[in-house]
Amino acid sequence: MLIRKIKLQIKNISVTPSNQLARASANPFLVRSAGPQGLCRGHFPRKPCWSCPCRSWFWPLYHFSAGGGFLIPYIIMLVVEGMPLLYLELAVGQRMRQGSIGAWNTISPYLRGVGIASVVVSFFLSMYYNVINAWAFWYLFHSFQDPLPWSSCPLNSNLTSYDEECEKASSTQYFWYRKTLNISPSIEENGGIQWEQALCLILAWLVVYLCILRGTESTGKVVYVTASLPYCVLIIYLVRGLTLHGAINGLAYMFTPKIEQLANPQTWINAATQIFFSLGLGFGSLIAFASYNEPSNNCQKHAIIVSLINSSTSIFASIVTFSIYGFKATFNYENCINKVILLLTNTFDLEDGFLTPGNLEETKDYLASAYPTEYSKIFPDIKNCSLESELDTAVQGTGLSFIVYTEAIKNMEVSQLWSVLYFVMLLMLGIGSMLGNTAAILTPLTDSNTISSRLPKEAISGLVCLISCAIGLVFTMEAGNYWFDIFNDYAATLSLLLIVLVETIAICYVYGLKRFENDLQVMTGCKPNWYWKIIWAFVSPLLIIGLFIFYLTDYILKGTLQYQAWDATQGQLVTRDYPNYALAVIGLLVASSTMCIPLVALGTFIMNRWKKGKTVSV
Amino acid sequence: MAFSKVLFTLLVFSGYWVRSHRRMVPAQRSAQANLSGAKDAFKVRLSLKTALGDKAYTWNENEEYLFKAMVAFSIRTFSSREKIEISNVLLCNVTKRVSFWFVVTDPSENQTVPAGEVQGAIRMNRNRINNAFILNDQTLEFLEIPATLGPPTEPSTPIWVIIFSVVFCLVIVGIVLLIVSGIRQRRRKSKASTEMTDVEDKCETMVTIENGIPCDTLDSKEGRTNRAFAAGDEKLTPL
Numbered sequence: 066m067l068i069r070k071i072k073l074q075i076k077n078i079s080v081t082p083s084n085q086l087a088r089a090s091a092n093p094f095l096v097r098s099a100g101p102q103g104l105c106r107g108h109f110p111r112k113p114c115w116s117c118p119c120r121s122w123f124w125p126l127y128h129f130s131a132g133g134g135f136l137i138p139y140i141i142m143l144v145v146e147g148m149p150l151l152y153l154e155l156a157v158g159q160r161m162r163q164g165s166i167g168a169w170n171t172i173s174p175y176l177r178g179v180g181i182a183s184v185v186v187s188f189f190l191s192m193y194y195n196v197i198n199a200w201a202f203w204y205l206f207h208s209f210q211d212p213l214p215w216s217s218c219p220l221n222s223n224l225t226s227y228d229e230e231c232e233k234a235s236s237t238q239y240f241w242y243r244k245t246l247n248i249s250p251s252i253e254e255n256g257g258i259q260w261e262q263a264l265c266l267i268l269a270w271l272v273v274y275l276c277i278l279r280g281t282e283s284t285g286k287v288v289y290v291t292a293s294l295p296y297c298v299l300i301i302y303l304v305r306g307l308t309l310h311g312a313i314n315g316l317a318y319m320f321t322p323k324i325e326q327l328a329n330p331q332t333w334i335n336a337a338t339q340i341f342f343s344l345g346l347g348f349g350s351l352i353a354f355a356s357y358n359e360p361s362n363n364c365q366k367h368a369i370i371v372s373l374i375n376s377s378t379s380i381f382a383s384i385v386t387f388s389i390y391g392f393k394a395t396f397n398y399e400n401c402i403n404k405v406i407l408l409l410t411n412t413f414d415l416e417d418g419f420l421t422p423g424n425l426e427e428t429k430d431y432l433a434s435a436y437p438t439e440y441s442k443i444f445p446d447i448k449n450c451s452l453e454s455e456l457d458t459a460v461q462g463t464g465l466s467f468i469v470y471t472e473a474i475k476n477m478e479v480s481q482l483w484s485v486l487y488f489v490m491l492l493m494l495g496i497g498s499m500l501g502n503t504a505a506i507l508t509p510l511t512d513s514n515t516i517s518s519r520l521p522k523e524a525i526s527g528l529v530c531l532i533s534c535a536i537g538l539v540f541t542m543e544a545g546n547y548w549f550d551i552f553n554d555y556a557a558t559l560s561l562l563l564i565v566l567v568e569t570i571a572i573c574y575v576y577g578l579k580r581f582e583n584d585l586q587v588m589t590g591c592k593p594n595w596y597w598k599i600i601w602a603f604v605s606p607l608l609i610i611g612l613f614i615f616y617l618t619d620y621i622l623k624g625t626l627q628y629q630a631w632d633a634t635q636g637q638l639v640t641r642d643y644p645n646y647a648l649a650v651i652g653l654l655v656a657s658s659t660m661c662i663p664l665v666a667l668g669t670f671i672m673n674r675w676k677k678g679k680t681v682s683v
Numbered sequence: 684m685a686f687s688k689v690l691f692t693l694l695v696f697s698g699y700w701v702r703s704h705r706r707m708v709p710a711q712r713s714a715q716a717n718l719s720g721a722k723d724a725f726k727v728r729l730s731l732k733t734a735l736g737d738k739a740y741t742w743n744e745n746e747e748y749l750f751k752a753m754v755a756f757s758i759r760t761f762s763s764r765e766k767i768e769i770s771n772v773l774l775c776n777v778t779k780r781v782s783f784w785f786v787v788t789d790p791s792e793n794q795t796v797p798a799g800e801v802q803g804a805i806r807m808n809r810n811r812i813n814n815a816f817i818l819n820d821q822t823l824e825f826l827e828i829p830a831t832l833g834p835p836t837e838p839s840t841p842i843w844v845i846i847f848s849v850v851f852c853l854v855i856v857g858i859v860l861l862i863v864s865g866i867r868q869r870r871r872k873s874k875a876s877t878e879m880t881d882v883e884d885k886c887e888t889m890v891t892i893e894n895g896i897p898c899d900t901l902d903s904k905e906g907r908t909n910r911a912f913a914a915g916d917e918k919l920t921p922l
Contacts, residue, residue, distance in 0.1 A: 202850075206843035264847065270856045277859050411728065414778040414916040418732030521869070523862055 104400035136380070137322055138336035143376050146608060147340040149600040150565060152368035152593075153572060154346060158355025160366050160584050164451035166509060168356070171332060172576050175675075178665030179567055184509055186560050186656040192533045193552040195273065196540045198495040199265035200467065201488050203245055208484035216475040227649035232534040233636025237472040241464050242631045249543040251630050251641055256543025263541045270534040273499045275508065277526050284500050291497035297387055298490040305483070306388035313450070318456045319383065333613055337608060338558070342376060347561040350505055360588045364659030365597075393473040394455035412443050443561020466491070503529065547647075555651045559616065560658035566609045569663055573602045626651065699913075723795040724786040726826045734822035742781045746816075747774055750785075753767065753812045754805070758787055758796060761804035766791050802828050 161168035166180030197210050207214050218231035218239060226232070231239040237546055242248050249256045276287045306312055345351060355364065399422075406420045413432060429447075433440045474483045503526070510525055511517045517525070540549045572581055578598060586592045620626070626648065629638040643651070727750075731739040751772040756768050771790060777783040787796040805812065805828050814821055820830040864869070 202847075206846045206850075209846060210842050221833050226832065268847065268851055268854065271851075271858065275854055275857050275861070278858065279865065410780065414780040414782055416779040417730045417781065462795055521865075523865055537706070 072428055084462055091346075110190060117296070135225065135332065135336065136320070137327065138333045139339060139379075140376070142333070142336040142340045143372060145600065146239065146337055146605060147346075148345050148368055148372045149597055149616070150341075150346050150569070150605060151344050151351065152365055152597060153569065153601055154351040155355040155358075155364040155368055156581070156593075157568075157572065158352035159358045159360060159362060160588060161352075162356050162360075164356060164508060164512070165352045165647070167362050168352050169571070172571055174669050175573055175666040176575070176661035176662075177669065179564055179571070181665060182560060182564050182658045182661040183347060184279055184506060185661060186557055187502050187505040188325060188533075188660070189552065189556040189654065191499060191506060193540060193549055194495070194502065194538050194558070195269045195533070195537055196266060196545075196549055198269040198272075198499065199541075200245060201491045201495055202265045202268055203262065204467065204471070205485065205488040205492065206417055206487060207522060211481060211492075213471075213475055213484060214244070215471050216480070230633050230636055235472065237468050237475065238464075238636075240471070241468050245634075246546050247543055248546055248631045252544050252547040252628065252630060252647055253644055254544060258538060259543065259545075262545075265536055266537055266541055267534060269496075269499075270530050270537070272496060273464075273503060274526060274530045276496065276500055277503050277530075278523055284504055288497060288500060291493040291500070294493045296489045298486050302389070302483075303381075303385045305477070306385050309388065309392040311392045311395025312388035312458065313387070313391065314395050314452060316384065318391065319387040330615075334612060337612060338562075340560065341565070342557070343379065344372060347564040347634055348505060350501065353505075353508065361590070363589050363591070365589070365591065365593065378457055390456070390474045393476070394452060396473075396476055396521060398450055398452045398455045400589055401455075405433060405447055405450065408443060412439060414554060421624040439485075547630070550628060551643075551647060551651055552654070556654050556658075559613075559655050562609055562612055563659050563662070566606060566613075569601060569605050569609070572610070573606075578602055715859060723801060724784045725798070725801065728780060728782040728824040729818065729824065730822040730824075731817070731818075734818050738770045742777075746781075747777070748772070749815060752783065753815055754787060754801075755810070756803040757812070758801065761807050762796075762800050764789060764791075767796075788797050789817070792831060806831060834886040 157168055157172075158165075161171050163171065164180070166177060169176040169179045215237045218236045219229035220226070221228050228239070230243060232632070234242070245262070247259050249258070277284055341347075358367075360363065394505050400423065402422050406422075406425060409415065409428070409432065410417060410420055413436065440593075470487060471484070474480050474487060477483050487664060505527060510529070511522055520528075539545060540552075542548075578601065582592055582598070626643050627640050628643060630641045631637075632639045720836055729742065731742065748769070751769045751774065752773045755767050755769050758764055762915065765789065767789065771788045772785060774783050774785045787801055788794070789796050805825055809820070812822055820832075824918055
């Protein structure tokens, strides 16, 4: 299962890969056969269903792109990059019949680092991802109030008007930045741990522990619930969303391609990275899953079906998202127009109800010519309301899904019900992702004899949860959201790219494409045709190297990395530079997973040399 | 008789003239007061169509009369100036918006009631003024008299804490149950496996068992008679 989020830049609607987060599950559907080691590849459901839920759900929930301008690159990249790499990983797992570390060890002992890097990335992911579940819990518990707490601003001290920060921003933004995060103005000011968020984080980890406590058997049962419930909620939301006023605007926006966006290479790069993370390539879970397959399983068909289900789920969820987004944009647009009308009516003492959205423009021109002095006085306050700009506005970071959806929900009737439904769905998806993540970490731990012989599996899971929870408390501080963004942007992206690049090159050139092809024919009975071979050998490595070059040039051109900080006095986000120690943490994050590959290769090389030296001397 | 009729009509007409003149003079004076000083005057703005839509009433003199009455009532109750009459509230500059300026004069002191008092009076009775016109704070605006906004009601314990505690307790109970049942299962398994190994050990020290009967008891010199065949001697036919 995989989730990733994307943030949208203002005006230059391109999805920057930096805020994507991917989480892959290690087959929650696999059931180990009895036995403490579980070495026998036992029974598990063979359906590709494991990939249906959660995988690409968050793509539309967090992703607001240049409308249909993104769908086209997405589909093209799916066919060119997603399906072949998925096929490759499934074939490797099915052929080697071992988990990711073991599979790469079989191909070449120098490549064991690839599996280790995957586990390290999963560990980073699980550390910060559960904070999202904590936020979802917080919003869920607050959804049982009437009226919803984010629907109106709190009052200031002398009860004459609303709180200043809330006036400048909006009530949903205020609730997110002030009440939920209590965010500090910059990453340097740490502040203290917010006890409410810390409690929610502890609860989230307890829920995850409850689900993984008994090992993968119980996890498999839980996943049935966490995977099917979001589908039901999404269908309900689809029906509701399509009947909202203004939903058509959002859908039209989604399906109209924008030619200038298609010409921008950034869009294609973002689409490629999206597909990448949405399918869970590079986490090792695909290999582990496929290792439980029957050798004669037709993994080509499997790969195609999985990726098609994946993308159709994405598109389905994005229809819902865009219809709700269209509702919100239309609502804000109409509010803006009404404010302008009120301003003009009050300034020129026109008859109430005289100005309508229809005659607004001509009346404005008339007033500008008839009363130039007064008009010029209020001219700075007259905003140019446009539906396009409302649809284009973006919110940065994870707050996207919390701010935009809560803003839309507060304007619906029976908003408590919709709010509860939405956050329950978010929780199910989030917990499903966490189960996959923690399973990916626990599998090698429980497999290794040294650890599992000393501690029962409840204790191992408990220890992993405890450590991750303790580290996760960092994200509940006042500056915690900035650290969260660091992890979100840098913990997984570059490492996964490198892992997949090494995988493709290893299969095609180290193991040998011909040998691989023959293995597949022996196993499944059908040879992979020329399309797959060309893509594995040439297109995918080139594409990934291109992505790498793009990231590096982007970093070099910008000079330094920047982040968005919330300025309470202005009521909006401002861009700041990262301080040096934050840059060091970023470097450490990227290095600790990517360096696994060369370091383990080097270590194996040295060990072999040393052993050879010993045998020769003997 | 005719003379008395003429005198009577003259008196009536003069009365009318005096009254209208009296009415005009304060208006003139008030117009001058509003326009020149505007010291203790406040602007009021109504949005009838926005608030009431089709049911909006037209703003006419009768509505103005009601407004004056509400203001006079507010001043009377707030600052206990008992002499304030409806005629002491002066309106002018009525526009189509609908908006106008008003000021309150105090006849006993022959000057306008200070702005602070008017502000306080309006704030105190804002709700009743709004209700008299079926409007609210946004549609009946007194510029520069801020309305007192009602704070949202907050229960003594926040609701989210209650729900959080419930979910928390459920999860803890679930974890404890699972852990305890896991420990019990493991104990049972380890007991069963130790029993099995004990029984097997015993078997190894015993001598071979045949059909459940240990062989050494069968090993007796006399042999054993199988009574199923024992009574067959008499049945043997003699030679």
